[in-house]
Amino acid sequence: MATLMAAPGAELSATGITRAGDNYVHIRKVRLWENTRREFREALEGGVLRGVIVPTGSTEQHNEHLAMIHDTASVTLVAEQVALALYPSVLVAPPVSVGISPHWMDRKGTLTLRKETFLNVVFEICESLQIHGVKNIWILNGHGGNVAPLKEATPQFRRKLGINIQFNAYWDAYTPEIIRKYMESNRAPGHAAEFETSFAMAAFPERIHWEGVDYEKAKPRLGIKTPEAAAEDEQFFKEAKLASTAKGEAMIRIAVEWGVKRMREIIGAGA
Numbered sequence: 001m002a003t004l005m006a007a008p009g010a011e012l013s014a015t016g017i018t019r020a021g022d023n024y025v026h027i028r029k030v031r032l033w034e035n036t037r038r039e040f041r042e043a044l045e046g047g048v049l050r051g052v053i054v055p056t057g058s059t060e061q062h063n064e065h066l067a068m069i070h071d072t073a074s075v076t077l078v079a080e081q082v083a084l085a086l087y088p089s090v091l092v093a094p095p096v097s098v099g100i101s102p103h104w105m106d107r108k109g110t111l112t113l114r115k116e117t118f119l120n121v122v123f124e125i126c127e128s129l130q131i132h133g134v135k136n137i138w139i140l141n142g143h144g145g146n147v148a149p150l151k152e153a154t155p156q157f158r159r160k161l162g163i164n165i166q167f168n169a170y171w172d173a174y175t176p177e178i179i180r181k182y183m184e185s186n187r188a189p190g191h192a193a194e195f196e197t198s199f200a201m202a203a204f205p206e207r208i209h210w211e212g213v214d215y216e217k218a219k220p221r222l223g224i225k226t227p228e229a230a231a232e233d234e235q236f237f238k239e240a241k242l243a244s245t246a247k248g249e250a251m252i253r254i255a256v257e258w259g260v261k262r263m264r265e266i267i268g269a270g271a
């Protein structure tokens, strides 16, 4: 039967996409950058590798308590969980860890790329994959400032490279009903507020640092340009206190389940 063609412990679904079954899969196996060239080549040649997820994030201020890598780390985690669920059909490319963040440059530590620079980096990663024979790419984003440029550019990437390239932010998983149900602030993604802090509590609590935080004392030194932005920053800080591990776990699970469905469609639709 069809299962004879699949890797040991994997099964072949009706669409020809292999699944890992119940076997443990080491995270390295879904990280393109931890694969060897032999592994990548053989997966491509055997038709086992059906698609690659390209995560896009940022390195930017995340208020007083969250590490600046949050957007990159969160989207990469979702991408990896999706790839593990679809193993061995899907690999994750190294994340683009600096995004388009000019709107946060008044707060110290933020790094930003010009729109053209950022889009060129994402395009050339997709182009590299296309040259190797990858037919399906999902650009999965974790930073708000990247959304509009990537949405606009994805159809052009598709035309130029002649392969199936799709784009989403991982929070496209969240309907207004889901956000109302799980977020007391009724806000997701927001910025370093209830949602992102909950995500970090569930996924990487070592990136949360409340010790030494004194918002009132820091206020005069934050350098925020407009009173509106300052009010929003303080609002997000207050909402972060509503975060919990359980909320993060629920929201991550929803994003991963949605992502698995979406990536199944993407690799099912292409060649």
Ligand SMILES: [Zn+2]
Residues within 6 Å of the ligand: 062, 070, 071, 143, 191, 192, 196
């Ligand atoms: Zn963020």
